[in-house]
Structures are given as structure tokens and as C-alpha cells.
Amino acid sequence: MDNSVFKISDQVNMVNEEYRHVVVLGAGASKASCIDKAEMSGKQIPLMNDLHKVIDLKTELSDLPIDLQNENFEVIFSTLYDKDPNSDILRTIEKKIYDYFSSLKLPDTPTIYDHLILSLRKKDLIATFNWDPFLWQAFERNLSFTDNLPQLAFLHGNVAIGFDKDTKTFGPNGYLNLKTKKTFQPTRLFYPIKHKNYNSDPYIKNQWNQLSMFLKNPARVTIFGYSAPKTDVEAISIMKTAWGLPERNHLFTQFEIIDIKPKCELTKSWKDFIFSHHYEVTNNFFKSSIMRFPRRTGEVFLANYLEGKWYQENYPPKFKNFKDMKTWYSTLIDSEQKPG
Numbered sequence: 001m002d003n004s005v006f007k008i009s010d011q012v013n014m015v016n017e018e019y020r021h022v023v024v025l026g027a028g029a030s031k032a033s034c035i036d037k038a039e040m041s042g043k044q045i046p047l048m049n050d051l052h053k054v055i056d057l058k059t060e061l062s063d064l065p066i067d068l069q070n071e072n073f074e075v076i077f078s079t080l081y082d083k084d085p086n087s088d089i090l091r092t093i094e095k096k097i098y099d100y101f102s103s104l105k106l107p108d109t110p111t112i113y114d115h116l117i118l119s120l121r122k123k124d125l126i127a128t129f130n131w132d133p134f135l136w137q138a139f140e141r142n143l144s145f146t147d148n149l150p151q152l153a154f155l156h157g158n159v160a161i162g163f164d165k166d167t168k169t170f171g172p173n174g175y176l177n178l179k180t181k182k183t184f185q186p187t188r189l190f191y192p193i194k195h196k197n198y199n200s201d202p203y204i205k206n207q208w209n210q211l212s213m214f215l216k217n218p219a220r221v222t223i224f225g226y227s228a229p230k231t232d233v234e235a236i237s238i239m240k241t242a243w244g245l246p247e248r249n250h251l252f253t254q255f256e257i258i259d260i261k262p263k264c265e266l267t268k269s270w271k272d273f274i275f276s277h278h279y280e281v282t283n284n285f286f287k288s289s290i291m292r293f294p295r296r297t298g299e300v301f302l303a304n305y306l307e308g309k310w311y312q313e314n315y316p317p318k319f320k321n322f323k324d325m326k327t328w329y330s331t332l333i334d335s336e337q338k339p340g
Contacts, residue, residue: 003309004309004310005309005310005311005312006299006300006303006304006307006309006310006311006312007311007312008312008314010303011293011296011299011300011311011312011314012296012331012332012335013335014296014299015299015335015336015338016298016299016302017123018123018298018302019123019218019219019220019297019298019299019301019302020123020124020125020214020217020218020219020220020298021120021123021124021125021218021219021220021221021222021290021297021298022124022125022127022211022214022215022218022220022221022222023116023120023124023125023126023127023150023221023222023224023290024127024128024129024211024221024222024223024224024226025126025127025128025129025130025135025224025225025226026128026129026130026223026224026225026226026227027045027046027047027048027129027130027225027226028047028224028225028226028227028259028260029112029113029128029130029224029225029226029258029285030045030113030130030132030134030225031045031047031225032112032224032225032285033045033106033111033112033113033134034106034107034111036111036318037107037109037111038107039104039105039106039107040104040105040106040107040108041103041105043100043103043104045104045132046100048072048073048074048192049072049073050073051073051097052069052073052076054100055096055097055100057093057096060089060092060093060096061076064076064079064080073192074192077090077093077191077192077193078192078193078194080093081191081193082193094189094191097131097189098131098159098186098189101131101132101133101159102133102159104132104133104134105133105137106134106137106138106141109319109320109321109322110318110319110320110321110322110325111134111138112285113134113135113137113138114138114141114142114322114325115285115286115290115291115294115316116135116138116285116290117135117138117139117142117149117150118142118145118146118149118294118295118325118329119290119291119294119295119297119316120149120150120290120295120297121148121149121150121295121336122147122148122149122150122151123298124150124151124297124298125150125151125152125153125210125211125214126150126151126152126153127152127153127154127155127207127210127211127214128152128153128154128155128158129155129156129226129232129235130156130158131156131157131158131159131189132158132159133158133159133160135152135154135158136152136158136160136161136172137160139152140172141322145326145329145333146333148333148336151210153207153208153210153211154187154207155190155198155204155207155208155211155235156189156190156204157187157188157189157190157201157203157204158187158189159173159186159189160172160173161173161184161187162174162175162183162184162185162186162187163184163185163186163187163202163203164177164179164180164182164184164185165185165202166180166182167179167180168202168203168206170184170187170203171184172184173185173186173187174186187203187204188201188203188204190204194233194234195234196234196235197234198234198235198238208238211238211239211242212238212239212241212242213242215239215242215243216242216243216244216249217249218253219252219253219254219297219298219301219302220253220254220255220256220289220297220298220301221253221254221255221256221273222256222257222258222288222289222290223255223256223257223258223259223270224258224259224285224288225258225259226259227259227261227269228269228270239273240272240273243272243273246272246273246274246275247275247276250273250275250278251275251278252278252305252306253275253278254278254279254280254289254301254305255270255273255274255275255278255279255280256279256280256281256282256288256289257270257279257280257281257282258282258283258284258285258288259281259283260283263281266281267279267281286315286318291315291316292313292314292315293311293313293314294314294316294329294332295329295332295333295336296314296332316328316329
């Protein structure tokens with residue numbers, strides 16, 4: 001028997017809760033999720049470079065100089081905020097953004113977000129900067145299949161999530177908190193300004209504390225569609241503090257980037273998080289470690305980097321319906337439920 005290869009059958013049967021996977025999502029992840037399967041009503045998924053055009057803020061920005069109107073939305077919003085953080089124009093812009101993102105819905109067929117949710121486990125964390133409801137929608141519709149799903153953190157607030165200040169708990173926005181019999185109130189969305197002060201909001205502070213805890217000792221980290229924009233200086237600083245020095249704290253941690261930008265640009269942006277050659281870059285989610293070893297990214301890390309084994313890859317198909325998707329993943333999930 002060849003023990004030098006960690007075969008698919010070994011991956012199915014081995015379940016280890018010690019090796020965490022942290023995934024950080026940016027707007028590029030939501031954009032990618034709807035490339036093959038459009039948003040339910042065909043709406044576009046905005047990025048910072050086109051948000052003011054997709055949501056149509058032409059009227060609200062009409063008094064700005066033409067060159068500023070053509071800038072990235074983070075530059076536009078930061079300029080308006082620096083001029084008057086309490087202006088009526090900003091409040092109107094924020095409401096239009098909130099309403100637009102609240103209206104978005106995943107298609108009723110499997111998406112990248114469904115694969116992402118089902119390919120990780122409760123020991124893992126997905127932290128998102130995105131305001132859109134896609135991650136929560138994917139989590140919610142797969143929860144009936146298994147509750148062994150990753151933990152979620154919404155770093156800039158989210159239109160799908162509400163918060164109860166009395167109990168410091170969160171749940172679906174507008175739903176009843178069974179403990180207090182009050183509805184979860186909308187979480188604050190953090191907009192692109194330089195000084196966001198995450199500690200000013202108890203819910204957001206808790207989300208960042210959760211990410212910081214997970215970043216201290218993960219086996220794998222995947223950055224998916226997040227470009228670390230200029231106004232996220234505070235975010236990167238918190239992540240760096242939690243991460244520490246790669247050469248001291250993360251000699252074996254495997255750092256992965258999923259993005260369409262050039263590899264040299266991406267590795268330069270994330271150089272403070274990478275030790276030596278322990279990184280991977282791909283422009284295709286379906287070629288990432290999440291898809292190569294679904295629900296077993298930690299186990300393959302253990303076998304490959306700590307035990308020196310080769311491994312087989314276990315790519316799931318691109319499913320056309322949830323029935324087939326759940327049938328395929330059930331083999332892995334059933335194994336996790338076995339005692340011992």
C-alpha cells in the first residue's frame with residue numbers, strides 16, 4: 001500500500017479540526033460569482049471603479065467637477081466626506097447604495113458562493129468586506145443541508161445582517177430575535193473613507209476581533225477578489241497586527257490569492273503576509289485550494305506540508321442544480337458525522 005500519496009479516499013475519511021482556513025472576500029468575489037450565472041433579475045454587481053455608474057448617482061454628483069465625477073467611487077465619496085461628513089448628498093448616496101445592494105439576489109442555481117460555503121467547515125472563517133447579501137444567502141440556503149458550515153464575519157457591515165445591541169447578537173436583518181422578541185436592526189455600512197474607526201461600532205468591532213483571532217494561526221489563508229484599496233489602510237493595519245511577521249509566525253502557512261490582476265502586482269500588494277515560496281496565485285476560483293480539496297483543505301495541508309505526502313485533487317463539478325450538488329458533497333459531510 002502506497003502511503004506517500006494522500007488519496008481522495010483518504011481525504012474523505014480523514015477529519016481533523018485543528019487546521020483552519022481563513023477566506024477574505026472583496027468585491028471581486030461577488031462579481032465573479034455572477035459571471036456565469038447572472039444575479040436573479042440581471043442586475044450588475046458594482047465594484048468601486050464603477051459603483052456610481054451602476055447605481056446611477058449622476059444627479060447626486062452633478063455639482064462635482066467632471067474630472068472628479070470620472071474618478072473611482074472611493075475617491076469621490078472620500079472627497080465629499082472630507083468636505084462635509086453630514087451633508088444631505090452623502091445621506092442620499094448612502095440610501096441609494098443600501099437600497100440597491102438590498103435588492104440583489106443570487107440566482108436559484110448553484111454559484112461560486114454556494115461552492116465556497118459548502119467547501120469549508122465550522123472550524124473555518126469567511127470574512128467579507130462586501131455589502132451585498134450573497135454570502136448570507138448562500139449560507140442560509142445551504143444550512144438546511146448541513147450546519148457544519150464556516151463561520152462568517154462582515155467587516156464593513158452587510159445589508160442582509162441585523163444587530164441587537166442589547167444582547168450583542170446578530171441575525172438576518174429585520175428578523176425577530178427569539179431572545180429579546182425584538183427585530184434585528186440594520187448593521188451600519190462602512191463607506192470608503194480613510195479613517196473608518198471600526199471600534200466605534202460594537203458589531204463591526206466584534207467582526208474584526210473574530211478575524212484577528214483566526215489570523216493568528218491558520219493553516220491556509222485565501223484572499224479572493226480583494227485589492228486592499230487606499231482607503232482600507234486601517235483594515236490592512238489590523239490584519240498585519242494579527243498576522244505578525246511571516247518569517248516568525250507563519251513559516252508553513254499557505255497564502256493564496258484569487259484575482260484577475262497580474263501575479264507580480266498581487267504578490268507585491270500582499271508581500272507582508274507571505275513567507276518565502278508559501279503562496280499560490282490563480283485567476284480562477286475553481287482552481288483554488290478550496291475547490292481542489294473541498295472540506296479538506298486543512299487535512300491536505302497536514303498531509304502535504306507537515307507529513308511530506310503527495311496528494312490527489314478532488315474537484316467538484318460545476319453543478320446545474322442543488323440536488324446534484326448536495327449529492328456530491330454528502331460523501332464528505334457524512335464522513336464528518338461519524339464518531340471518532
